[in-house]
Amino acid sequence: MSLFELYFKLGLQHIADLKGYDHILFILTLCAVYSLKEWKKVLVLVTAFTIGHSLTLALATLDLIRVDGDLIEFLIPLTIFLTALTNLFARKQQVSPLIYYLKYTAALFFGLIHGLGFSNYLRSLLGAERGLVLPLFSFNVGIELGQIIIVAIIILLTKVVVDLLGLPKREWHVLLSGAGLGISLVLMVERFPF
Secondary structure: OOHHHHHHHHHHHHHHOHHHHHHHHHHHHHHOOOOHHHHHHHHHHHHHHHHHHHHHHHHHHOOOOOOOHHHHHHHHHHHHHHHHHHHHHOOOOOOOHHHHHHHHHHHHHHHHHHHHHHHHHHHHHHOOOOOOHHHHHHHHHHHHHHHHHHHHHHHHHHHHHHHHOOOOHHHHHHHHHHHHHHHHHHHHHHOOOO
16 A cells, blocks of 8 residues: 555545544534535535645644644634534525635634644654655545545435425524534533633
8 A cells, every 4th residue: 555545544534533523513514504506615615624724734743833732622613613603693695705705714714723633643643754745645635535525425415305305494504503503512611621
């Protein structure tokens, strides 16, 4: 198995690991208000998140930044909470380009926080590697593919529930976002660092 394949699979497995459900929950809340016909917008959001995630993952793995792990473990559910809260108060009428820009910027920023959450794990994996560029790149490509798979599942589930089963779109969005809000609130209380 090549070095690329090894770290690609590790990235894919890491994102699909149900023990790290907070990352999956963030992806769920990020795309909770989108439908199948808006897949391009969701893909851009997830990619913005991955760019932020990759940046801090690389910086932390190279030991250029260090942030208290307890603080990051608290901030991760806070990103879920804020995303879910935004979904619950969003209106689906005409959305200005500024709102989309703000959403992509928030996804990028939240990716920075989530990347710090993975950094200790990846730093331990890469400890023996001489070159870090290929393993970091491969790991992040695996994570991106895993996130796209999660998004596809959520969007297809939305299609089934809303279009085939007839649940009103707004109720489905509230259900997904409310679940993210509630679970993240519990996680924030459990992980409060002070």
